[in-house]
Amino acid sequence: MADMSTPQRTWTPSSWMDLPAEQMPEYPDPDHLKQVLETLSTQPPLVFAGEARDLTADLARVCRGEAFLLQGGDCAETFDAAGADATRDKLKVLLQMAIVLTYGASMPVVKVGRIAGQYAKPRSKPTESVGGVEMASYKGDAVNGLAPTVENRRPDPSRLERMYHTSASTLNLLRAFTSGGFADLSRVHAWNQEFVAGSPQGQRYERMASDISRALDFLSAVGIDIGREATFNSVDFYTSHEALLLGYEQALTRQDSLSGDWFDCSAHMLWIGERTRQLDHAHVHFLSGVSNPIGCKVGPTMTPEELLELVDVLNPDNIPGRLTLISRMGKDKVGDALPPLLAATRDAGKNVVWVCDPCHGNTFTAESGYKTRHFDDVLAEIAGFFGAHQSEGTIPGGVHMELTGEDVTECLGGDQQIADLDLSQRYLTACDPRLNNAQSLEMAFQVAELLRDRPCARP
Numbered sequence: 405m406a407d408m409s410t411p412q413r414t415w416t417p418s419s420w421m422d423l424p425a426e427q428m429p430e431y432p433d434p435d436h437l438k439q440v441l442e443t444l445s446t447q448p449p450l451v452f453a454g455e456a457r458d459l460t461a462d463l464a465r466v467c468r469g470e471a472f473l474l475q476g477g478d479c480a481e482t483f484d485a486a487g488a489d490a491t492r493d494k495l496k497v498l499l500q501m502a503i504v505l506t507y508g509a510s511m512p513v514v515k516v517g518r519i520a521g522q523y524a525k526p527r528s529k530p531t532e533s534v535g536g537v538e539m540a541s542y543k544g545d546a547v548n549g550l551a552p553t554v555e556n557r558r559p560d561p562s563r564l565e566r567m568y569h570t571s572a573s574t575l576n577l578l579r580a581f582t583s584g585g586f587a588d589l590s591r592v593h594a595w596n597q598e599f600v601a602g603s604p605q606g607q608r609y610e611r612m613a614s615d616i617s618r619a620l621d622f623l624s625a626v627g628i629d630i631g632r633e634a635t636f637n638s639v640d641f642y643t644s645h646e647a648l649l650l651g652y653e654q655a656l657t658r659q660d661s662l663s664g665d666w667f668d669c670s671a672h673m674l675w676i677g678e679r680t681r682q683l684d685h686a687h688v689h690f691l692s693g694v695s696n697p698i699g700c701k702v703g704p705t706m707t708p709e710e711l712l713e714l715v716d717v718l719n720p721d722n723i724p725g726r727l728t729l730i731s732r733m734g735k736d737k738v739g740d741a742l743p744p745l746l747a748a749t750r751d752a753g754k755n756v757v758w759v760c761d762p763c764h765g766n767t768f769t770a771e772s773g774y775k776t777r778h779f780d781d782v783l784a785e786i787a788g789f790f791g792a793h794q795s796e797g798t799i800p801g802g803v804h805m806e807l808t809g810e811d812v813t814e815c816l817g818g819d820q821q822i823a824d825l826d827l828s829q830r831y832l833t834a835c836d837p838r839l840n841n842a843q844s845l846e847m848a849f850q851v852a853e854l855l856r857d858r859p860c861a862r863p
């Protein structure tokens with residue numbers, strides 16, 4: 405419980421500055437940083453308060469078990485990969501996954517990209533040695549450059565301006581795609597059918613794909629024109645990223661003229677990473693004061709007591725949809741580590757959404773030296789997550805995954821049976837390994853089967 409003897413710190417967009425903050429870059433030229441942040445604070449917001457409120461309402465449905473959350477995208481977006489094709493392909497795979505999950509869960513899927521702002525990375529080590537030269541670790545394009553030279557790895561504040569403008573152009577494209585016919589349900593389903601027909605184990609997913617076809621045919625038969633109805637040819641698609649660089653987030657924070665509430669207008673949803681979730685530190689404090697829906701990663705070291713304190717700080721009014729807890733335990737730990745946490749929020753009557761990040765607890769370095777994850781481990785953690793909810797009688801709200809629409813070779817396994825020796829072919833990620841487009845879709849089919857077959861599924 406919150407310690408009532410400690411006076412509540414008054415929140416302002418800058419009050420985080422008095423608190424310790426992990427993982428923030430140290431800029432060699434603080435005046436330059438100040439000037440960039442001042443400029444950013446005069447720029448238009450990227451998203452609007454009303455949109456963030458809509459996402460809270462959608463997540464409240466997830467909280468009640470009436471919808472399922474799909475959150476996904478790159479570990480680290482890069483400025484160079486923010487072109488139209490890559491953005492389209494990322495959106496495409498997420499929409500394809502969403503249809504399959506909608507079918508499996510028999511519920512609407514709330515779609516949130518790790519996109520249009522996912523440019524800052526916490527790292528396990530502040531420095532690394534490349535070719536015998538010690539340099540700062542890459543911390544995302546918002547901070548420094550990936551190419552390994554001492555100069556390039558120096559934090560550069562002007563990158564924050566590029567983050568803002570690249571986020572704006574990505575968001576602009578996403579808005580056009582999601583309202584301009586690209587998201588037409590029958591078209592997205594046709595892509596899935598192509599995938600099923602072209603996949604070696606297509607047979608396995610064929611039945612589900614044809615069940616979905618039949619459902620769409622039924623809608624046509626009863627007179628619903630899927631190509632014309634707004635419900636079927638446009639989608640709500642939201643953006644999110646880890647709120648790591650608090651100066652940037654502060655600069656994009658605006659007071660809503662309608663409610664007087666503060667919103668971080670850099671994205672619809674922001675989350676706190678596993679490395680920055682200390683209760684009395686800056687990241688938790690900053691996000692406690694904005695009214696966007698927020699997330700917090702929850703790893704295996706979290707205790708029920710600490711979790712309840714965190715929930716009280718981040719969602720003191722117990723608003724459904726306000727707080728999403730993103731479990732990232734690892735496949736071997738989820739079975740033991742998650743149930744006591746689920747029991748704690750359940751018994752305390754906390755309205756939180758629980759989702760599974762099956763990626764960050766299952767990363768390892770392969771013999772080849774590449775950082776990777778195995779498809780089967782990712783799926784096993786999701787299965788463990790559903791199992792934990794089953795045993796506690798709580799609601800598995802969704803999945804949060806690192807993936808891309810490109811045909812990369814970064815994660816092992818899947819129907820393509822990507823092996824360690826294949827990783828070097830198209831290992832393109834700037835940080836963590838992503839499921840490629842085929843692996844992502846296979847994952848959606850497999851998760852849909854788990855959802856469909858769960859004992860509490862609707863008949």
Ligand SMILES: O=C[C@H](O)[C@H](O)COP(=O)(O)O
Pocket residue numbers: 479525526527528529764835836
């Ligand atoms: O995406 C998350 C983190 O930045 C990443 O998992 C840390 O990886 P590292 O151990 O390579 O720093």
Ligand SMILES: C=C(OP(=O)(O)O)C(=O)O
Pocket residue numbers: 479526646676677678679701732761764
């Ligand atoms: C850094 C990340 O995860 P975590 O904070 O869970 O390690 C991430 O989601 O990219």
Ligand SMILES: [Mn+2]
Pocket residue numbers: 479480764806835836
């Ligand atoms: Mn990552």
